[in-house]
Amino acid sequence: MNxxxxxxxxxxxxxAPARWxxxxxxxxxxxxxxxxxxxxxxxxxxxxxxxxxxxxxxRVILGDQANDxxxxxxxxxxxxxxxxxxxxxxxxxGGALSGDLGSSYVTKETxxxxxxxxxxxxLELVILSQLIALVLAIPAGIVAAINKGRGADHAIGLWVxxxxxxxxxxxxxxxxxxxxxxxxWLPANGYQPWSEGVGxxxxxxxLASISLAAAPFALYQRVLRADYAETxxxxxxxxxxxxxxxxxxxxFRHAIRPSILGLLTVTGLTVGVLIGSTVVxxxxxxxxxLGAGLVSAVQNRDYIVVQGMTLVIACSFVLxxxxxxxxxxxxxxxxxGATAGNREG
Amino acid sequence: MPExxxxxxEDLVVEFPTRGGLVRAVDGVSLTLGRGERLGIVGESGSGxxxxxxxxxxxxxxxxARISGRVLFEGKDVLGASxxxxxxxxxRQISMIFQDPLSALHPITPIGAQIAEAxxxxxxVDKAQAAERAVELLDMVGIPDARRRARQRAHEFSGGMRQxxxxxxxxxxxxxxxxxxxxxxxxxxxxxxxxxxxxxxxxTELSIGSVLITHDMGVVAQHxxxxxxxxxxxxxxxxxxxxxFAAPTMRYTRALLAAIPQMAPGRRSLPVxxxxxxxxxxxxxxxxxxxxxxxxxxxxxxxxxxxLLALADATDHRYRCWHPAAVPAETEAGAR
Numbered sequence: 001m002n003x004x005x006x007x008x009x010x011x012x013x014x015x016a017p018a019r020w021x022x023x024x025x026x027x028x029x030x031x032x033x034x035x036x037x038x039x040x041x042x043x044x045x046x047x048x049x050x051x052x053x054x055x056x057x058x059r060v061i062l063g064d065q066a067n068d069x070x071x072x073x074x075x076x077x078x079x080x081x082x083x084x085x086x087x088x089x090x091x092x093x094g095g096a097l098s099g100d101l102g103s104s105y106v107t108k109e110t111x112x113x114x115x116x117x118x119x120x121x122x123l124e125l126v127i128l129s130q131l132i133a134l135v136l137a138i139p140a141g142i143v144a145a146i147n148k149g150r151g152a153d154h155a156i157g158l159w160v161x162x163x164x165x166x167x168x169x170x171x172x173x174x175x176x177x178x179x180x181x182x183x184x185w186l187p188a189n190g191y192q193p194w195s196e197g198v199g200x201x202x203x204x205x206x207l208a209s210i211s212l213a214a215a216p217f218a219l220y221q222r223v224l225r226a227d228y229a230e231t232x233x234x235x236x237x238x239x240x241x242x243x244x245x246x247x248x249x250x251x252f253r254h255a256i257r258p259s260i261l262g263l264l265t266v267t268g269l270t271v272g273v274l275i276g277s278t279v280v281x282x283x284x285x286x287x288x289x290l291g292a293g294l295v296s297a298v299q300n301r302d303y304i305v306v307q308g309m310t311l312v313i314a315c316s317f318v319l320x321x322x323x324x325x326x327x328x329x330x331x332x333x334x335x336x337g338a339t340a341g342n343r344e345g
Numbered sequence: 346m347p348e349x350x351x352x353x354x355e356d357l358v359v360e361f362p363t364r365g366g367l368v369r370a371v372d373g374v375s376l377t378l379g380r381g382e383r384l385g386i387v388g389e390s391g392s393g394x395x396x397x398x399x400x401x402x403x404x405x406x407x408x409x410a411r412i413s414g415r416v417l418f419e420g421k422d423v424l425g426a427s428x429x430x431x432x433x434x435x436x437r438q439i440s441m442i443f444q445d446p447l448s449a450l451h452p453i454t455p456i457g458a459q460i461a462e463a464x465x466x467x468x469x470v471d472k473a474q475a476a477e478r479a480v481e482l483l484d485m486v487g488i489p490d491a492r493r494r495a496r497q498r499a500h501e502f503s504g505g506m507r508q509x510x511x512x513x514x515x516x517x518x519x520x521x522x523x524x525x526x527x528x529x530x531x532x533x534x535x536x537x538x539x540x541x542x543x544x545x546x547x548x549t550e551l552s553i554g555s556v557l558i559t560h561d562m563g564v565v566a567q568h569x570x571x572x573x574x575x576x577x578x579x580x581x582x583x584x585x586x587x588x589x590f591a592a593p594t595m596r597y598t599r600a601l602l603a604a605i606p607q608m609a610p611g612r613r614s615l616p617v618x619x620x621x622x623x624x625x626x627x628x629x630x631x632x633x634x635x636x637x638x639x640x641x642x643x644x645x646x647x648x649x650x651x652x653l654l655a656l657a658d659a660t661d662h663r664y665r666c667w668h669p670a671a672v673p674a675e676t677e678a679g680a681r
Contacts, residue, residue: 234448235443235444235445235448235449236448236449236450236451236452238404238441238443238449239441239443239449239450239451239511239514240451240462241404241435242402242404242435242436242440242441243435243436243440243462243463243466243514243517244432244433244434244435244436244437244463244466245436245462246432247428254451254454257453258451258452258453331453332452332453333453333498334452334453334498334500
């Protein structure tokens with residue numbers, strides 16, 4: 001009568017002799033192998049894309065002195081630029097695996113120390129803006145779905161489209177004008193570390209987080225509204241009503257979990273967009289994060305820094321989406337083994 | 346004073362405003378159901394039978410449907426009741442079984458927890474008792490290894506077992522009335538009979554009245570006491586089940602019966618399909634709703650809707666037809 005149980009889980013039997021076919025068939029290992037392959041491809045592409053760009057870091061560093069071929073050659077040798085592309089890649093990736101991403105051509109600071117001072121700021125911006133976006137989008141999406149086609153839905157929709165079609169730096173400028181210039185509540189720009197006090201610190205990042213959160217908020221509200229409205233139209237919601245379950249319990253217990261997968265997917269994918277947006281927003285608000293660091297490194301042709309930062313950003317994006325894959329199975333046990341953007345059923 | 350019937354539907358009209366105009370899905374339906382009685386509602390898709398079921402339950406979105414007439418459950422008005430009062434009825438007094446058991450079950454919550462949720466509508470039942478009762482209910486509806494099954498989810502159940510689980514959910518609070526909307530349409534024929542037998546058995550045991558909504562005359566014959574045939578939103582014939590099959594009077598009922606293959610010895614006949622398509626509720630004529638497809642329709646059939654009249658020798662057998670068929674049914678079905 002029932003032959004569907006095998007779809008649910010396929011646990012690895014650890015006592016069985018390690019046979020490659022079996023290992024490859026189990027989803028956990030398959031995922032790990034795929035993850036490693038993706039990380040490898042990222043490192044290659046990051047490296048290659050910067051090698052193919054025009055401009056020579058040695059010339060940038062030397063400035064006028066670059067006209068002397070001997071000095072230029074000496075500098076190129078010092079930077080390792082005279083070696084073959086494969087040798088340079090292996091040198092770089094070998095160092096990266098042991099935590100050494102090289103040193104800036106320009107400032108001589110190690111790339112890993114630049115990242116470790118800048119990453120927390122960007123990470124905080126991303127996390128804060130995701131929290132703000134989700135906290136606002138979930139109720140807005142649910143309220144709009146419940147009132148689909150009525151006044152509240154149209155009002156929220158209008159607001160959301162307004163936010164969605166405004167670039168984040170414009171929103172940033174508007175926020176600065178309101179809260180820093182007009183009201184004088186928050187600093188217009190500049191970063192305060194935690195050591196300056198929690199209030200001062202949060203005050204220095206909150207406007208940037210809000211302007212980063214605007215676009216994801218709008219996206220999440222749209223996605224959740226559509227999924228949630230679809231769930232509300234399904235039979236099991238009628239069944240729950242016919243059981244006499246209270247409307248609040250239906251809204252919060254029955255309808256949320258089946259509607260949350262789309263939101264989860266876009267939340268994971270949005271991390272990449274947010275990191276990209278920090279490039280603009282960190283510069284606007286004068287925050288010393290990875291985005292601002294990347295911009296100055298690109299301007300200086302400081303490839304080794306760009307490479308290192310890009311690698312870290314890309315890896316965190318991949319790791320976050322691997323986490324999202326894992327969360328699918330937690331939210332909906334039917335989906336154990338599904339992949340972001342590729343869910344079954 | 347006579348006993349109040351379990352369910353009384355009086356002149357019920359349900360309309361939905363659409364872009365094309367006002368769709369009258371249920372048009373002046375009156376029906377009565379006694380305690381523990383089994384009522385069958387038969388009709389093609391679009392006949393209004395499912396809307397009728399949902400309206401009786403009070404599930405229709407009030408903002409979208411325009412409803413007039415009365416639905417009385419144990420003498421109390423369901424349609425006029427507040428949301429809170431209706432919620433008291435749902436699950437406790439009236440419950441419903443839906444057509445597609447897969448989409449009717451929550452996809453993520455384990456089956457046992459879904460049934461326990463229904464059990465907890467009863468006063469003074471704690472979580473552990475409800476979970477225990479859910480396992481008992483699953484066992485009662487014939488699911489083997491109920492304790493393990495209670496922890497599984499809808500996609501791990503077969504179609505028949507899903508419908509059994511929904512039946513368990515429907516009887517969790519021993520309601521007085523179950524509305525079953527095409528409960529076996531999505532199931533294999535072999536499973537169908539078992540599910541309907543189970544439903545009959547449980548309704549008899551717990552003296553639950555039932556409304557069985559179906560398009561299948563065969564199902565009605567075996568699993569109901571009284572039948573209402575619906576066409577174009579109206580009841581066109583209603584009678585005790587034996588009377589209906591002995592003397593189908595309205596032409597549409599006859600046509601429905603002729604559409605069932607007869608395989609009894611010496612009485613073989615191929616099914617006779619009903620020509621045409623069910624009427625578009627936006628383009629109804631002034632006459633009998635079935636007239637455009639009726640092979641016996643005459644001019645007067647297109648002029649006015651016939652009244653629901655009682656048969657001379659059986660007052661509980663009423664029909665709506667200008668040119669009713671004469672008994673017996675066999676001769677006509679055979680002649681065609």
